[in-house]
Amino acid sequence: MQEKKCIRLEEYLDDYKFSQTSRIRKDGDRIWVPDVYCHNGHSLMVHGVLFDGLPAIHIRCHVGGEGGPAEDFYLSPIIGDDRKKGPDLPAGTRVMMTCPICKEPLRKLVPCSCRVGAYRYAIYLTPDPEELGAIGLCETYGCPQSFVSEDGELIYECVAE
Numbered sequence: 001m002q003e004k005k006c007i008r009l010e011e012y013l014d015d016y017k018f019s020q021t022s023r024i025r026k027d028g029d030r031i032w033v034p035d036v037y038c039h040n041g042h043s044l045m046v047h048g049v050l051f052d053g054l055p056a057i058h059i060r061c062h063v064g065g066e067g068g069p070a071e072d073f074y075l076s077p078i079i080g081d082d083r084k085k086g087p088d089l090p091a092g093t094r095v096m097m098t099c100p101i102c103k104e105p106l107r108k109l110v111p112c113s114c115r116v117g118a119y120r121y122a123i124y125l126t127p128d129p130e131e132l133g134a135i136g137l138c139e140t141y142g143c144p145q146s147f148v149s150e151d152g153e154l155i156y157e158c159v160a161e
Contacts, residue, residue, distance in 0.1 A: 007080075007082075007144045007158060007160055007161075008158075009080040009159075010156065010157045011156055012153070012154050012156070012157070013155045016150075016155060023125040023126065023133050023150055024079070024125070024150070024155065031078065031080070031156070032077045032078045033077050033125060033148075034077075035125075036057055036077070036125060037123065037124045038123065039099075039107050039124065039129045040102050040104065041127035041128070042101040043127075044058050044099065044100070045077070046058045049074040051076040051078060051081065052078065054077050055077065056075060056077065057074065057075040057076075057077055057123065058072065058073075059072075059073050059074075059106075059123075060099070061098070063093060063095055064093065064094060065094050065096050066096050066105075068095075068096070071086055072100065073086035073087075074086060075137075082158075089141045089142075090141070091141060091142035092140060092141065093140070093141040094140060094141070095139055096139065097137065105121075106122055107121060109136050112138040112140065112143060114140050114143040115140055118138055119138070119139055120136035120137060120138050121136070122136060123137065125148075125150060133150040134149050136149070144160055145157075146158045
């Protein structure tokens, strides 16, 4: 039987300015991103799939890594919400995440502690990746660990204990 890990959302920036033009939004307790992009500036948001009324983040994944079969996944834009729509894969399966528009692999950011050799990859909060606003997603299917940074500062991090 697999042991269920405790997941918690760490907040690092108490004075973040949420507004209608913020790259991160807040409605009550719900914190979400209104738009995200690949490193080439393509919007990854789709309005045909919704999570609590918000458009989903669309990522194409190659199951097992480069050369594996391509599958479409739709992720919740809500920070700390691990819901996704797409094929159900065995936990721990490696996926190569790509932009569904330009088909290029997402950029590698930092290692993930879920398994040896795993990395977190970037989707950006603006069309310009040089602005250093990103969400880091792990390449391991089922890994809940992720983070959100803006202007190079860590704002939120989902941590598995």
